[in-house]
Amino acid sequence: MKTRKKIAVIAIILLAIAGLAGGYVLLRYLPAYFRPNTAFAKESVVICIPSGTSPGELVQQLTAEGVLDDPDLLRALLASRTTPAAGFGGRYTVNRGMTTRQILNLIASRRQTPVNLVMLPARTLGEVAAHLAGQLEADSLAILEALTDQQMWSEYGFTRATFPSMLVPNTYQVYWDITPPKLVARLYREYKAFWNEGRVRQARDIGLTPLEVATLASIIQEEVLHPSELPTVAGVYMNRLRANMPLQACPTAKFAAGDLTLKRILKIHTQIDSPYNTYIHPGLPPGPIAIASLQAIEAVLHYNRHDYLYFCARADLSGYHHFSRTGEQHARYAAEYHRVLNRRGIR
Incomplete structure (x- = not known):
């Protein structure tokens, strides 16, 4: 009997301890389930x-x-x-x-809030990487490494020269912790979605491929300060292409010189032997000289029909251009513009 009593007492004690422990656990964890635990005042x-x-x-x-x-x-x-x-x-x-x-x-459960990733027009892949890195977990070096992966270029059907045409500036929803290779894969899907059957047909109707559209768009983007002039400048270059005239686009000489910030194009620049230099090589360069904006791409696809073959920056330095049908008229505008540059000491 005594043994049974001892066992009963021990059992009661153990149950009490278990009850206390359970109560402690209950008190400890119940607030985690039912009590609000945020410290901020915003929504x-x-x-x-x-x-x-x-x-x-x-x-x-x-x-x-x-x-x-x-x-x-x-x-x-x-x-x-x-x-x-x-x-x-x-x-x-x-x-x-x-x-x-x-x-x-x-x-x-990784129920993430996506990032509205903004890709802007840019002059270099380094600029693209830096801007994207400011919105994602990955750093710019890792993103740039993915953007310049030659094996990746090949897998998606691009080369060093043509890859910039794959990057279409827009706003995309992605996860903040997306890896750089997956980011590039996503950008490729967006490129394919952008160049749908309708846009490919528009390009074909004006005698260009999507690559050529992106290439010409990158040139007019560098030429134009005021977006309203984009379709008109695109029309000038389309006229020159059809007439088998050299484009003689200043941005391509800058690109060949390795400096898109040049303020003035001199003879030394126009004579650089580079496939990108449209002063000495006919037709379009082998690829874009920059990442063209959607506006520039659409300006090429819907360029203004006119008979201008030349344009020159206005001497008032407003950023607008004079458009000309003849070389003589263009030469007068160019001489006026260069006189202003000389007076201001812009070399």
Whole structure:
């Protein structure tokens, strides 16, 4: 009997301890499920969690950024869960009033808030990489490495010369932690979507391929300060192409010289022996000299029909141009413009 009593007492004690432990756990974790645990006053905040973040680093970041009211609740909940093998990471929107459980489930399930990735016209792939890196987790060096991967160029059917035509400036929704190779793959899909059957037909109707459209668009983009002139300048170059006249486009001489910032094109520049120099090589260059804007591409596809063969910057330095039908008329405008440059000491 005594043994049975002892066993009963021990059982009661163990049950009491279990009850206390259960009560402690209940008290410890219930707030994580039901109590709001946000410390900010705004409707929501966006957090960017670096890939591979550990549980401890996650608590530290959300505390430092003023997201959590009680970091211990997240710490306790994390201790009861298995951490993803790759750690935490991504971009998320946390709404005011969310519980600890809701916040952790959001992050653990990777229900990310996409980035509206803006790709702008640019002169170099380095500029593209730098601008994209400012909006994504990947750094500019990693993005540039992906953009200049020769194997990737080949897989997508491009070369060093033609690859810039694959980049179509626009706004795209992507995840903040997208890897550079996946980013390039996405840009290729957007390129294919942009050059749909309708646009390819438009290019064919004016006697150009998508590559040639992008190449001419990159030239007129560098020529023009005021977008309203884009279709007219495109029309000049289309007329010269049809007449088998050299384009004699100043931006191509700048590109051949390796300096698109040149303020004045001299004879030494027009004589550079480069396939990009349209002063000495007929037709279009082998590829774009810059990443052309959508506006410039559309200006080529819908260029103004006229009979101008020349254009020259106005002497008032307004950025607008005089358009001419004859070489003689163009020469007068050019002489006037160069006199102004000489007076101002622009070399």
